Amino acid sequence: MNVIEAIGLGKRYGSTWALRGCALAIPAGHVAALVGPNGAGKTTLLNLAVGLTAPTEGMVTVFDGWPAGSPAALDGIAFVAQDAPLYRNLSVADMLHLTRNLNRRFDQGYAEARLGQLGIPMGRRAGNLSGGQQAQLALTLALARRPRLLVLDEPMAMLDPLARHDFMAAVMAAVADGGVSVVLSSHVLAELERVADYLVLITSGSVQVAGEVDDLLACHRVLTGPAAEAGSYAQRLDVVNARRGGAQVHLLVRTNGRSGSAPPGWEEHPVSLEELALAYLREPGAAALPGPSRARAVEPAEVTNWQR
């Protein structure tokens, strides 16, 4: 099952396309990271997926075919927007009361137990909680709805390191408990490395890379060798990005599973998620997308050629 599927999805604000020709299928059971530069369209895509805004063209569905924003879709999705919006003047208890009454399903016992363990007082006004507590409260309200899909937009942007860790630990524990898929956006690559097992890279309004992290890492390598030979290998290999010095060059290549293909005198290294994402972000023309079986309506886009 795909938790989010987009076909030819586009959103225009005024004369500017925030998202265009977006094709995507995020399978269930993953923690999917939506990564891209500021203004790439991450928030727009998430808002479309949760039904907060309507597409200008194309369509987006959730849970295999339910239109985003339809009652069935909304019932299964919990969304925590940027900076964890809460009613600042309501007490924690009132926030729970409100959320329970606005939703068909709400696990009051779970929410109270969890807030108790976090030491968040029920009588405190939401606006008087610390940033970390506000984020945890927003997360608790979301999880108490027992969603099948948890969508988090830049959930940790405002948090200090300890609060970030605790927040993400809580999300991961919810995943371990089973039944919930997670889609989260961030531009802090380093903190996604430990949590994401599915990567969606968005640049200037369209999807550039999508796939399981293990697959992506397995089919990319960094080859380091003499700069003079780089040109000849660049024609034979799928080079995503090259970083060169006077004598030495690092080529980030798509090996497509053929490992140990380093030419004599070249060294082959595995890539980290961060290295891989940076390489693609530096080369907006390159793409790594799943074939049509994984995401219908995605053309089997192959890596665009690199020649420079």
Next chain:
Amino acid sequence: MTIDKEISPADSRVGVAPSDAADADGPASAVPGPASPIEFRLDSGSGVPTYLQLVQQVEHALRLGYLKPGDQLPKVRDVVASLAINPNTVLKAYRELETKGLAAGRPGQGTFIQATLNHVALPELTELRRSLLGWLATADATGLDEDGMVALFTSALRGFRERRGAASGDSESVA
């Protein structure tokens, strides 16, 4: 996602037991009940994949005697809640330990140490050391300094590990 046997039914889903969410509080909260003898840590600067760090820490603990057969490894949910990592990463590490014959999952209970690491016998170690010293002498004669030797060894080891990883990695694709 589906979490396999390593998470005991008591831990999962419905009716969150008080002890559960307490762990989500972070690394500071003590784990109640029978805890594992070891606690994992992560070195994000090491460049070693997270799952491999967990595997190596178990192996290390076995070599040093912190873990012995019959000991329970930390529960997946506890690891996840204290390190803030993806549960699949922990499952992958535990699968790897099972593949190596070092650990075994017990349905509904968790993953337990099954074997101890084969210790290399002393004569063999001595022999390995002798051949390494020979290699070092050759490298020295060639003009390689200590850092150069370390770099070369590390590079060769990485290549060796990678080839071995690629050979065994294919068989354990996610169910």
